[in-house]
Amino acid sequence: MTRFASHISMLLYATLLGLLAFVTAIILASVGVLIVDSISPGALGAVHVNAQALDMKTPGVVAAALAVMLMVLSLVWAALLPLIQMLRSTAAGQPFTLANVKRLHWIAATIAVAYLLQFVLPPILPFESRDIVKPMGVDGVFAILLTLVLAQVFREGVRLREEADGTI
């Protein structure tokens, strides 16, 4: 088990793991409900999957909703997993590594993909299911920039650590 230097990092770690588990569970449950409901309507009673748009359950709408949900799931994993790994490496006493610089770049790329998808997806989705894509706004751009700046800070940190490691 990873040992954490402070309660804050332990709390962060628990929060990240909880968030990942929560989002994964919600999305997988929705996917399951959507699939069962489309195969045998009414089997689960009056189920409404979180969006009025899905009241019109044509195969196209259901397929689009499934695709978007799985996309969101993979994006959440792609963004949160590196974050969890970074926290673990920090707990292990090695935060300033090139691996963590790469992870930050990866997170920035993931946010960028999510940001672009909000423009790319709605035009190609069936009209009734466009509502499931929630626009991100400027905070997405800010998040990308923040992550990229952090990556540069970490890169400098790697250089400083190498310097300190060579000092006896």
Place this chain on the structure above:
Amino acid sequence: MAIRINLDRLLLDRRMSLTELAERVDLTLANLSILKTGKARAIRFTTLDAICTVLECQPGDILEHVAEPAPDA
């Protein structure tokens, strides 16, 4: 590098092992070996102070500057 570490000669003169020096200056043997073989990038004044105290010597006895041959010579 143009700085040579003469730690092995000092230790030989005093008949002290690297392990004993490591214990008395409170460094790990691994770090002291790095220093002795000249692979260290820098040395702290506190480390230098501790080594000089234990070996009863001056920094100049440990560190020596050697002129490097010109690159195109």
